[in-house]
Amino acid sequence: MAEVTRKLGLSTTAIHGGAAPPTPGTGVTTPLVQSVNYVQETGTSEGLRYTRYGNTPNAELVQRRLAQLEGSEAALVLSSGMGATACAMLALLRGGDHLVSSSWIYGGTRTLFTDDLPGMGIEVTFCNPLEPRGWRKALRKNTRVIFLESPVNPTCRVLELNSLQSLAHSEGIALVVDSTFASPVNFRPIEHGVDVVIHSATKYLNGHHDILAGVVCGNEPFIDEVRRKMMVWGQAPDPFACWLLERGLKTIDVRVKRQNENAMRIAEWCVKRPEIAKVHYPGLPSHPDHEIAKTLLDGFGGMMAIELKGGGPSAIRFIHALKVFIYAASLGGVDSLVIEPRYSSHEHLTSEERAKIGIPDGFLRLSIGIEDAEDLIADIEQALQQ
Numbered sequence: 001m002a003e004v005t006r007k008l009g010l011s012t013t014a015i016h017g018g019a020a021p022p023t024p025g026t027g028v029t030t031p032l033v034q035s036v037n038y039v040q041e042t043g044t045s046e047g048l049r050y051t052r053y054g055n056t057p058n059a060e061l062v063q064r065r066l067a068q069l070e071g072s073e074a075a076l077v078l079s080s081g082m083g084a085t086a087c088a089m090l091a092l093l094r095g096g097d098h099l100v101s102s103s104w105i106y107g108g109t110r111t112l113f114t115d116d117l118p119g120m121g122i123e124v125t126f127c128n129p130l131e132p133r134g135w136r137k138a139l140r141k142n143t144r145v146i147f148l149e150s151p152v153n154p155t156c157r158v159l160e161l162n163s164l165q166s167l168a169h170s171e172g173i174a175l176v177v178d179s180t181f182a183s184p185v186n187f188r189p190i191e192h193g194v195d196v197v198i199h200s201a202t203k204y205l206n207g208h209h210d211i212l213a214g215v216v217c218g219n220e221p222f223i224d225e226v227r228r229k230m231m232v233w234g235q236a237p238d239p240f241a242c243w244l245l246e247r248g249l250k251t252i253d254v255r256v257k258r259q260n261e262n263a264m265r266i267a268e269w270c271v272k273r274p275e276i277a278k279v280h281y282p283g284l285p286s287h288p289d290h291e292i293a294k295t296l297l298d299g300f301g302g303m304m305a306i307e308l309k310g311g312g313p314s315a316i317r318f319i320h321a322l323k324v325f326i327y328a329a330s331l332g333g334v335d336s337l338v339i340e341p342r343y344s345s346h347e348h349l350t351s352e353e354r355a356k357i358g359i360p361d362g363f364l365r366l367s368i369g370i371e372d373a374e375d376l377i378a379d380i381e382q383a384l385q386q
């Protein structure tokens with residue numbers, strides 16, 4: 001777009017950030033360049049483009065835009081959220097290093113940390129993120145990374161960052177946050193002293209349940225190292241996925257604000273229902289992290305959870321009766337979804353183990369979309385009556 005000197009708002013950045021100034025005759029939308037290889041200049045290796053290097057025109061544009069949205073020096077788009085986390089860890093850790101991670105993380109990330117990194121000689125310690133002293137106690141001389149996810153799946157806990165970022169920085173440790181659940185509309189961890197931000201772009205960033213992608217944001221030398229890992233481990237995104245991600249990003253501000261509003265209204269409605277034992281939503285004053293959420297987040301998000309009084313059988317009856325909500329994994333898109341963690345993210349635990357970490361049978365995670373709130377509430381109401 002034309003030269004603008006004042007700092008642009010998030011919504012304007014989501015639509016125009018990183019794009020070349022428009023010239024007569026070019027399309028208003030970004031052209032999709034669905035090519036693996038690119039005509040090269042003779043006599044130099046400068047400007048060599050190849051899809052696996054992450055430097056296709058569609059990848060480079062959406063990377064510039066994501067860096068602006070997160071407030072980071074650089075960003076890299078990869079083929080999935082797991083690709084992003086794996087390559088970021090490969091860039092930060094070597095054999096003999098130590099990683100300290102919150103124990104409340106995405107299942108795929110947990111498998112990477114418990115099964116794959118130790119096989120490469122990287123030690124991993126898990127911490128209960130609610131015990132602030134636990135983090136310090138877990139640190140060793142060879143600790144290079146502290147990893148956490150916030151807000152947390154599926155309980156929507158929001159973790160405090162202040163003391164953690166001063167601890168990490170006084171010890172020279174990289175603080176890495178997966179903020180998939182919030183999106184940069186609600187939470188920009190770099191503004192709170194975090195070094196590296198990771199997203200599953202499959203979720204809110206794209207927002208339409210139609211691509212798989214991930215993003216890593218951080219400083220330039222670090223992103224260069226993640227890119228090197230991405231090239232060697234083959235985790236680059238397809239140009240079409242980058243094009244769809246850029247298109248999805250244009251509406252992120254209005255989408256997420258609508259999701260925040262819808263979720264707040266649904267949460268407030270659910271609190272009053274006798275069939276529901278508990279509502280998990282950081283926007284409710286009753287949520288244990290409501291005060292932290294108010295200081296860290298610009299919006300309380302579109303993710304929430306409810307616990308039905310009748311336990312597992314009630315949950316199944318409820319899901320069968322829903323007409324607007326779709327029973328499916330994943331989250332963050334325009335369509336509202338419902339899922340039972342006992343049959344998805346937390347199926348590896350027993351019923352007792354799940355209850356102990358706050359996910360009893362009858363627990364339903366809702367990803368609130370951008371439909372009319374009245375219709376979503378009516379759908380929940382009629383399903384509760386079944």
Ligand SMILES: *Cc1c(COP(=O)(O)O)cnc(C)c1O
Nearest residue numbers: 080081082106178180200202213
């Ligand atoms: C979905 C998800 C991931 C993994 O992302 P994919 O795009 O499915 O690889 C990582 N972290 C969180 C918090 C997620 O929700």
